[in-house]
Structure formats: structure tokens, C-alpha cells
Amino acid sequence: MYDAISKHLFLPTPSYGLKWVEKLAGFQRSQEEFGGLWSIITYDRYINAPTKEQADKILDEILTYNQDDLIASLAVYEWLEKIVADPTSHVL
Amino acid sequence: MNRVREINRIIRIRNSTTAPLEPVGWSKCGFCVFRNACWDAAVRDKDIATVPYVDQGAWHQLFGSGVKNYHQLYELSEELLAEIKRPWGKHRRRIGPARARKIKKQIQALKTNRIIMASPPPLPPGYRPGTRPLMMFDLENDVFDPDLGVKVYLWGCLLVKESGTPAAKLIVAGPGVEGDRQGWLDFLAWRSPWHRGQAS
Numbered sequence: 001m002y003d004a005i006s007k008h009l010f011l012p013t014p015s016y017g018l019k020w021v022e023k024l025a026g027f028q029r030s031q032e033e034f035g036g037l038w039s040i041i042t043y044d045r046y047i048n049a050p051t052k053e054q055a056d057k058i059l060d061e062i063l064t065y066n067q068d069d070l071i072a073s074l075a076v077y078e079w080l081e082k083i084v085a086d087p088t089s090h091v092l
Numbered sequence: 093m094n095r096v097r098e099i100n101r102i103i104r105i106r107n108s109t110t111a112p113l114e115p116v117g118w119s120k121c122g123f124c125v126f127r128n129a130c131w132d133a134a135v136r137d138k139d140i141a142t143v144p145y146v147d148q149g150a151w152h153q154l155f156g157s158g159v160k161n162y163h164q165l166y167e168l169s170e171e172l173l174a175e176i177k178r179p180w181g182k183h184r185r186r187i188g189p190a191r192a193r194k195i196k197k198q199i200q201a202l203k204t205n206r207i208i209m210a211s212p213p214p215l216p217p218g219y220r221p222g223t224r225p226l227m228m229f230d231l232e233n234d235v236f237d238p239d240l241g242v243k244v245y246l247w248g249c250l251l252v253k254e255s256g257t258p259a260a261k262l263i264v265a266g267p268g269v270e271g272d273r274q275g276w277l278d279f280l281a282w283r284s285p286w287h288r289g290q291a292s
């Protein structure tokens with residue numbers, strides 16, 4: 001999907017990463033904190049959590065992040081489908 | 093030799109009283125804790141480093157010549173931009189016409205806040221708009237801690253069928269080599285609702 005976008009379109013964003021393109025596709029995350037770095041740090045907190053309650057709470061955040069990433073990818077794919085179906089409606 | 097140069101660079105930065113002049117860059121800043129602050133400032137200033145296709149060498153050459161934001165960069169003709177030589181490894185290399193053209197188009201997209209199509213984007217082979225089912229994957233690995241024994245710590249898969257709610261499978265691997273192995277096995281063992289539907 002990255003190739004299909006970056007090799008064929010010029011986007012009004014400083015990056016072609018999912019976190020930027022999903023905004024163009026109108027996707028809104030359910031969690032304020034996210035990203036590769038956040039996820040790695042949060043995973044580290046999860047495996048070192050002192051209690052099961054804390055571990056479960058952190059696990060929820062990681063799963064929500066992962067689910068958001070998947071739904072964001074779907075939103076970007078559907079956005080791309082609309083561009084393919086009717087290029088003039090979205091692009092210059 | 094490169095290591096000595098890098099250590100000297102770090103010592104120089106540590107001893108300096110002003111912030112070093114460095115462009116932001118996606119791979120470079122990816123895991124830096126200052127990323128948000130640096131990128132917010134760069135985007136706010138329309139820094140030329142926020143223009144995809146402006147590489148680090150081009151940034152240094154252009155910034156050093158007084159071209160700091162992308163409005164200024166857009167003033168340069170494509171031909172002139174193509175001829176600018178920037179550091180490239182041990183040598184200097186022209187930006188070249190292909191990259192110059194992309195930079196100009198990219199800035200046009202940023203300035204107008206519109207998407208510009210170079211050519212129609214393709215969908216996966218055999219797919220047309222609306223073709224289902226679809227599978228989305230999102231896997232993440234732990235780059236910080238190779239001793240942990242976990243290669244992939246996050247396994248995500250989303251199945252989108254012709255109708256109904258997409259079905260997601262999300263797995264977070266436990267610690268250690270065993271956690272890593274179990275994460276992979278759990279992922280393989282997911283018999284999605286679609287597969288179950290096919291079987292019945």
C-alpha cells in the first residue's frame with residue numbers, strides 16, 4: 001500500500017507513513033498515545049508490570065493501539081479505492 | 093575512523109551552548125525521544141526537511157545557502173534545483189532532474205493542501221475497488237532489547253469480508269523465547285471466521 005501511494009501520489013503531508021496518511025483518509029485514533037516508540041516502551045512496561053492488574057491494564061492499551069493500526073490501514077485502503085474509482089474527486 | 097568522527101561529533105554537541113543545526117529525518121528521528129518537539133517545530137516552520145525527497149545532504153546544501161522553508165525552495169526552478177550538488181557519501185552529487193521534479197510536486201501538494209496524482213495508483217493484482225475479502229496485517233518487533241528473545245511482540249490481523257464487521261485477531265507475545273514462539277503459534281492457529289465459513 002505504501003508503494004501504491006508513494007510512487008503514484010504526492011500528498012500534502014511531510015511523510016507517507018500510516019500515521020499521516022490515515023488523517024487524510026479521515027481516520028481518528030481512539031487513543032491519544034500511540035506510535036512505534038510508544039508501543040515498544042509500553043510493551044516493556046507490560047512485561048515488567050509488578051501486578052497482574054497493572055499488566056492487564058497496559059495490555060489493553062497495546063491491544064487498542066494494534067487494533068487502531070489495523071483499522072487505520074483499512075481506512076487508508078478504502079480511501080485508496082475511492083481514488084482509484086474516481087481520481088478527479090480527490091486529486092489535482 | 094567513522095566511530096572516532098562520531099564520538100568527536102557527540103563531544104562537540106555536548107560542549108556546545110547552542111543547539112546543533114540538524115535536519116529532522118524520518119529514519120533518523122524514528123526512535124528519538126525529542127521527535128515530537130523537533131518535528132512540531134520543523135512542520136510549523138515549513139522547514140525544507142519536512143519535504144519528502146529532500147534528503148539530509150540536500151538539506152545541508154540548501155539550508156547553508158539560505159533556503160530554509162519550502163516556500164523559498166519552491167522559488168527555485170526545477171532546472172536549477174536539479175543542478176545543485178549536495179554531499180553524498182564521500183562525494184558530491186547533483187540532486188538531478190527526477191528528484192528535483194518530485195520535490196517541486198511535493199511542495200505544490202503541501203502549499204495547496206491537495207493530493208497530486210502522478211499516475212493512477214494500483215490496487216493489489218486481481219483487485220478492483222470493493223473487492224473483498226481483504227486481510228490487513230500489523231506486526232511489530234522489539235528493536236530495543238535483543239536479549240529479550242522476542243522477535244515479534246505484536247501480531248495483528250484484520251479480516252474484512254463482503255459484509256459484516258471485520259474480525260480482528262490481536263496477540264501480544266509473552267517474554268522470552270517461549271513467549272516469542274507461543275505468539276507465532278497463536279497467530280498461525282487463528283482460524284478466522286472466513287476460514288471457518290469456508291470449511292462449513
Ligand code: SF4
Pocket residue numbers: 114115116117120121124125126127128130131
Ligand atoms: S528528533 Fe532527535 S534525531 Fe531528530 S532532529 Fe530532533 S534530536 Fe535529532
